[in-house]
Amino acid sequence: MCLGLGTYWTGRLAWADHLSRGNDLSSRVEAVRLCPSATLYERLAEKREELGGDPLPDLEQAVALEPENARWRLHLGLRAELSGDLGLAERSYREAARLSRQYQPRYLLAQYYFRRQNADQFGEWSRAAFATAYGDVAPLLDLCWRMQPNAEWLVEQSPAGRPEIASQFLLFLARHRQTGAGLPLALRLTATARSEDLPALLDYCNQCLYEGDGATAMGVWNALCARRLVPGHPLDAARGVSLTNGSFEHPPTGTGFDWRLEKAPWLGFAPFNGGLRLTLSGNQPEICLLASEYVPVLPESRYRLRLAPQPPETPSAEGLEWMVYDPSGKAVATGRSTDGWLTFTPATEVVRIGLIYRRPLGSTRLEGSASIAGAQLELVR
Structure with missing residues (x-):
């Protein structure tokens, strides 16, 4: 007998599930009559809403059948808000947040109070959402900025x-x-x-x-x-400590205050004898940036910059010189004097120094390798 009852209820549940997926409303109504479950009432609510009816009574039945399930309360809150029943929507969202420790109920409450332009409640629930968040929170950050920039x-x-x-x-x-x-x-x-x-x-x-x-x-x-x-040491412009990795003690990281080596098909870099070796193919532009670094400086103070002296018998190259830019990209100084120093007076608290290649007049473009021992930057005051 028990086996027969089990078979009967299994068949009844399967039939109800089949009816709940039907395309007509009457099938879904019959499904919840055969097996009144929260999932089947949700499917009935979807079909009723699709046909222009009121889904709220069906969703309230789903909540009544599984009162501890936050999912049904969230669905009820969303539909209630769309229907204009703000009291039911708020109660449903809050109850879902009480039942669940997940991010979604708190995020939906923050959204709800954003739409109501209730700054105090929005702040409370956005903080609660961030505290339980995982993954991308950019949408909530955007809401925060729109609520209070x-x-x-x-x-x-x-x-x-x-x-x-x-x-x-x-x-x-x-x-x-x-x-x-x-x-x-x-x-x-x-x-x-x-x-x-x-x-x-x-x-x-x-x-x-x-x-x-x-x-x-x-x-x-x-x-x-x-x-x-x-890698590297803390910087202090007031003490004249402005260069990072000035002698290429470690491979440039290409970020922050470290060297940024340009990437181009005509340019290559490799460590060399405590410095850096660069290789130009001969197809580079007549003027081109090779490497650069942001450095903190004292505004309105005088600085001078040059390539560090090369060890004896180290291959060097003509056409290498410095250019100094402000953060907007405007040139502060370029070229060099006869002693190899480039002197400049910055107007900002940070500048970008750039090592460039400029084809010397009357010569062909450089093809081959040259080494760089590093850079020297001095605060002249």
């Missing part, structure tokens, strides 16, 4: 102990040109940073440099140097 307020929303979320805050602030406001967050992240946090911190540092915010960039870079997360 205040960088200091946004930094306060960043959850402690969540470096994977904090790094997204940094990049968001950088994209909105709010690098200075992000420095406390960047330093907090740097203090406990792991290798997987380094790309976001360096991206933030780079964005600071692109925006000309040398002080913020140097704060992050020095903190990374102090923790040995990047």
Whole structure:
């Protein structure tokens, strides 16, 4: 007898499931009569809404059948809000957040209060959402900025102990040109940073440099140097310590305040005898950038820059010289004097020094290799 009852109910459940997937409303109504379950009531609600009916009673039945399931309450909240029943929507969202520790209920509550333009409740639930978030939080960051475009307020929303979320805050602030406001967050992240946090911190540092915010960039870079997360030493323009990897002690990383080597089919680089060897194919432009580095400087102070002296019998090349740019890309100084020094007076707190090749007048383009021992930058005052 038990076997027969089991077979009967198995068949009944299977038939109800089949009916609930039918294209007509009556089949789905019959499905919930045969087997009143939350899943089947949700399918009935979908079909009723598709036909222009009110899905809320069916979704309320789903909630009644599984009151501890946050999923049904979220679905009810969404449909109630679309129907204009804001009281039912808010209660459903809140109950879902109580039942679930997941990100989605809190994110939907933040969205709900954003649509209502309730700043206090939005702030509360956006913080709760960030605290439970995983993966991409860019949509919620966008909502925060639209609700309150205040960088200091946004930094306060960043959850402690969540470096994977904090790094997204940094990049968001950088994209909105709010690098200075992000420095406390960047330093907090740097203090406990792991290798997987380094790309976001360096991206933030780079964005600071692109925006000309040398002080913020140097704060992050020095903190990374102090923790040995990047090679090199902390920088201090006031003491004349402005160059990173000036003698190419380590392979250039191409980020932050380190050297950035240009990539082109006519150009190659390789370590050489404590310096760097560059190779030009002869097809390079008559004037071209080979390598560059951002350096912190004292505005309105006098500096001089040159290639470091080469060891004896080291191959060198004609046509190599320096150019200095401000953060906007405007040339501050170019060329060199007869003693090989390029003198300049910056107007900004960070400049970009560039090693360029310029074909000397009356000569063919350089084809072959030359070595560079490094750069020398001196604060003349």
